[in-house]
Amino acid sequence: MELEVRPVRPEDAPELVDLLNEIIARGGTTALEERFTPEALAEAYLTGSDVICCFVAVDSVSGRLEGFQTLGRYPGLPEDVGDIGTFARIGGAQRGVGSALFAATRAEACRRGLAAINATIRADNTGGLAFYGRMGFADHSVEPAVPLKDGTLVDRICKRFPLDRKAQTT
Numbered sequence: 001m002e003l004e005v006r007p008v009r010p011e012d013a014p015e016l017v018d019l020l021n022e023i024i025a026r027g028g029t030t031a032l033e034e035r036f037t038p039e040a041l042a043e044a045y046l047t048g049s050d051v052i053c054c055f056v057a058v059d060s061v062s063g064r065l066e067g068f069q070t071l072g073r074y075p076g077l078p079e080d081v082g083d084i085g086t087f088a089r090i091g092g093a094q095r096g097v098g099s100a101l102f103a104a105t106r107a108e109a110c111r112r113g114l115a116a117i118n119a120t121i122r123a124d125n126t127g128g129l130a131f132y133g134r135m136g137f138a139d140h141s142v143e144p145a146v147p148l149k150d151g152t153l154v155d156r157i158c159k160r161f162p163l164d165r166k167a168q169t170t
């Protein structure tokens with residue numbers, strides 16, 4: 001099976017909301033805890049005004065969306081630092097969804113002249129931490145003891161991926 005990566009389209013929202021809500025319902029990874037509607041997902045992560053770019057990974061045989069990666073502006077981050085989120089379909093047969101998406105996001109962030117990409121990950125999300133580490137993100141800072149909905153305190157680890165601005169002009 002082959003993966004195709006392309007920019008998100010407005011009509012992807014219903015399929016992506018199911019993919020994301022399944023990850024939220026399973027729990028233990030993403031910091032997101034409330035289910036999304038397609039409209040709310042589109043505004044927050046797909047095509048809204050704070051979205052810098054968003055790519056989807058498509059199984060080129062079945063046409064099914066296997067994941068998405070969003071880069072957006074986030075309060076408290078410098079203007080030239082984008083905030084990333086990555087979501088791969090639970091139980092998907094595809095491997096390498098996150099890394100295929102990151103190649104596209106990284107190239108687009110460079111093209112737009114961003115200085116760095118920020119990832120904020122729950123400290124108990126070992127898979128997410130390993131994924132971003134493998135992509136080349138380095139530890140940047142810690143937001144200690146951020147409460148989940150049920151009151152459980154979980155640190156948030158911020159990792160940064162620096163972009164080489166000089167490389168964009170050559």
Ligand SMILES: CC(C)(COP(=O)(O)OP(=O)(O)OC[C@H]1O[C@@H](n2cnc3c(N)ncnc32)[C@H](O)[C@@H]1OP(=O)(O)O)[C@@H](O)C(=O)NCCC(=O)NCCS
Pocket residue numbers: 023029030084085086087088089095096097098099100120121125126127128130131132134135
């Ligand atoms: C984190 C996530 C996006 C990774 O997506 P993925 O498609 O499985 O990632 P890839 O297959 O491209 O993995 C690339 C590398 O990251 C590392 N990695 C990914 N998931 C990992 C895991 N659960 N445990 C350890 N390492 C992991 C591996 O080194 C992997 O390379 P390898 O397969 O050659 O060993 C996916 O597991 C997911 O959607 N998790 C739930 C949502 C979430 O936590 N997102 C991150 C916070 S926004």
